[in-house]
Amino acid sequence: MTPRRILIVGGGSSGWMAAAYLDAVLNRDGKRVADIALIESPDVPRIGVGEATIPSINHILSAIGINEIEFLKRVDGTYKQAIKNLHDHKIMAGADMFAARFCGTMNQPPTRAPRKPS
Secondary structure: OOOEEEEEEOOHHHHHHHHHHHHHHHOOOOOOOEEEEEEOOOOOOOOOOOOOOOOOHHHHHHHOOOOHHHHHHHHOOOOOOEEEEEOOOOOOOOOOEEEEEOOOOOOOOOEEOOOOOO
């Protein structure tokens, strides 16, 4: 069987983690199901802010064969438990803060902070 060709456009944390994960889950047990390529611009600087390192990273690490505890020790890492955007009314009108938590169910409504007194 001819391997499928997968192209990931854009690198950064998310792009490279997607490439590593797809390679690990699709090309296993000696079978080559997919040829995976990644294209990133040499002119766009990498930003290492952890946008892809939410708690579900442990599944990705396991799939690509990296020990989660050893990984966290070597990179002096922590888990991000939420993202807090202050004063971003484009996200949620009428709130002074929007917090996206990485726990609970996907159907859980976002947390709204109470408005500050005037």
